[in-house]
Amino acid sequence: MSLRWIMRGAVALLAVGWGVEMSSAADQALIDAAKKEGSVSWYTALIVNQFARPVAEAFEKKYGIKVDYVRANAGETILRIQNEAKAGRVMVDVFDSFGAPQLEKDGMLTSYTPENARRLPQEFYDPKGFWTASNLYVLTPGFNTDLVPKGSEPKTFADLLDPKWRGKMAWSSNVSPASGPGFIGLVLGEMGEEKGMDYLRKLAGQRIAGIPLAARQVLDQVIAGEYSIALQIFNNHTVISKAQGAPSDWIMMQPALVALSVFSLPKNAPHPNAGKLLVDYIVSEEGQKAFRDADYMPVDPNVPPRDASLRPDGKTFRARYLTPDELDQALPVWGKIYNDIFR
The missing domain is CATH 3.40.190.10 (Periplasmic binding protein-like II)
Known part of the structure; x- marks a missing residue:
């Protein structure tokens, strides 16, 4: 099943009427x-x-x-x-x-x-x-900087297949963009179905822990040292935690998935x-x-x-954007793939 991806620039467009009354909310x-x-x-x-x-x-x-x-x-x-x-x-x-x-x-x-x-x-x-x-919400990997020294973190999808990360990664098992299914959608959108599915089968060998919690809580477990790397978390959450003294940072793995x-x-x-x-x-x-x-x-x-x-600026940091309607159509597909390969 092919998935349609829409890339958007940062240029503001003029808002136009679509038959919906645009009433003045703050009058x-x-x-x-x-x-x-x-x-x-x-x-x-x-x-x-x-x-x-x-x-x-x-x-x-x-x-x-x-x-x-x-x-x-x-x-x-x-x-x-x-x-x-x-x-x-x-x-x-x-x-x-x-x-x-x-x-x-x-x-x-x-x-x-x-x-x-x-x-x-x-x-x-x-x-x-x-x-x-x-x-x-910009979804990228995050990591514990005490367990993964800066500069040694995986920077590409291919890097995640390194045997040294086996059993050291976690993600949310919920069906959402900030989860294993969301990561699956990102991979398929970037690599295409055939190459993407081949990659995901290899990734399953890394024994990623599926945690039935929100992405924020997955990152908290990584910060606590339970795992080294959290996949598909909100990159701004690592900044918030880092400012509070936590061993937390994010990886500019490209592309990121951006959800509204x-x-x-x-x-x-x-x-x-x-x-x-x-x-x-x-x-x-x-x-x-x-x-x-x-x-x-x-x-x-x-x-x-x-x-x-x-x-993401589209130059040094690339991303794929999905609207709520696009996610609604795609998430059931990604969730099924997650259950078939990673459960």
Whole structure:
């Protein structure tokens, strides 16, 4: 089965209408309606202390609207929303996840494009209005610098086949872009199906540990010395940990896989206007700078990350970009290959 990959440049495109009403999210009428609701419930995969808590506090200070957040990985968030919808009692107003297309197919999302999304490149918001990108996740290997001295780390796919790494690597076994299945998709997209499958069969001989946890937790185990190398983790997480004194760094293995973290609004949310206002705030210049200051990767091309090397530039650091819709189509295929070869 061939996979279609779309490469995108960093040039901002003009936002155009696609039959979806582009209402002004931050106009006074919406602010007033959101303030009447008084609070907003947010399910997030973002690190609480690093981003969710400070952004919630900034939003509360700006609008006087209380933010209640719950952190979970993408799969847990999607399952929770599905269960709430089936029970007829949706508890969340806004969420960030890779799984928006799945909920869209189930008719569980509200179409809304925030005003602040207009200034972003067109590929960073859904033309149907079901998601708006907030930040980029650049997926690369990471490693423990105490166990793998700088300069000795594997730098290419071929290097990962070196017998010295056998039994020393780990990745998430979840079906997501930040996991073994995500790595499989990257390899197939880069090498093609025949060569890619041959490579993956050889890689299976390296006895990579499949951990049923989020990529952040896999990296934590590597930092703790359980493994030397984590495959398919968020490169900015290594920077965050390194700044806190951890033996952590990332590898500019090319290409990287870049996935969009997106915000969406569920149908029948208890505080729909507050949810819309929070999404607009997230993609505003102020919200994008909050991502930068937390060492995340803003989607706004005019707000570069503090460590510019983290963001692929298409020259010294090459990447493959996938939208949530493309991931939704491809992940089941990658997951099956993972089960067939690596389980």
